[in-house]
Amino acid sequence: MIASYRFGEEVLYVYDRANFEEAICYSVDPKGPAAFWACLFALSKVAELFDTVFLVLRKRPLIFLHWYHHAVVLVYSWHSAVELTAAGRWFIFMNYCVHSIMYTYYALTSMGFQIPRPLAATVTILQTTQMLIGVYLSISVAYLKWTNPIQPCQQSATNLGICFFIYATFAFLFLRYFIRTYISEKGKRKDKKDKTK
Template identity: 50%
Template sequence: MLGLDTFEIYRGNSTKTQHSLYEYEYSLPFEKIQDTLGWTLYFQENWHHSVTISIVYYVLIRAIQKVMQNRQPFQLQTPLFLWNGALAIFSIVGLVRFSEDFLVNLYHNGLTYSLCHSCNPESVAAFWSLAFAISKIVELGDTLFIVLRKKPLIFLHYYHHAAVLVYTVHSGAEHTAPGQAFITMNYLAHSFMYTYYAMAALGKKFPRWVSMFVTTVQTTQMFLGVAVTCYVYYLKQYTKYKCQQSMGNLYLAFTIYITFAILFVRFFIDAYIKKNKLKEAEKAKKQ
């Protein structure tokens, strides 16, 4: 499938990855992957099921929307707070524990090394990378709260969830090195996003600039993703520097990050610029 099934690591006689040598102390009792080889092969053999899950997810969401058409919306403030609060805590802890590997290498070895060497498969970062991949399935539950509360469901929402799941699982299957930058950025963005959603679920009213800030962080993440992908493409095509990322995965990264960037910019314009102009027009009419 477009070269996406051509995995080189842990296949045949190839048992090594181009990864960071940095290791740091295990602070939590569960932060070690006991079977790195087994998990990697499992992802390689089953990554395409992330597409299956995404299709089932979309069909179920549409079916629930159909069921909810003639029903009153559910009031789910407490479950919504607990859901977003749990994901906020996970994202914050994940950011702190995962990013050390990437940031230390960035400081000591530079950008190129950091983007071309995956995290050490025996390190704490490897666990939080696996946890990140699993969380992309869990986060599909975000959409359930939207449809049960009969809130508007935009294309960006479900496309983003499905595409991130597919790309994350495939990246885990080949230990994609730029994934360290992508995961760090996503943990950071979700730390802000889920904290904001958790507080909003309690009825907390924020100034307009707060929601704009959260959307700006998400949009910036997408443009940085495009920049990272372009840089790795340059390294792979025009230099002799080797990067732990296949061309198939690289093209997949291009596709999702460019489309994400376009959709998030469009969302920002619709949600903040156009709405603001509409409000100003309404005020002018009243005067």
């Protein structure tokens, strides 16, 4: 939550002083405080791998979305950190915010609190929205990069391609998870079964 707040200051600062193009095309000051929080973000992706380890150790089912998401984000975060990818400020801020809510939800459920199903669905909606915004931003950066050769965006074509692919697959996987879990008859039956336990 602290990281969401601190990185939010960077986002508000840039939003207040730059236009959309500058805000997604030019990176944080590598010597400024936002760089510190961006570095912590990349390091947090290593810590998030322990989510997967705990699930495996507790013999909990591990869905493809979970391990794919953690593995790919770890690699992409480090690739982007090396390049100081400009749109990364938006990806980091969204991720910090959504993860603050998500891990609060997980902490409450692990302490035995019964969270209403609509709140659980809201977490997945936020994650899916984050991924769709990521797709939009990567398309926007690509458009600006290739239509303005005088001032191209600070993101390599390789990183941009990886970014689009990752966010598109995440959007698909989170949307599919949402439909299977909260909309399909199978997901609704499972919820009713859980309530009778």
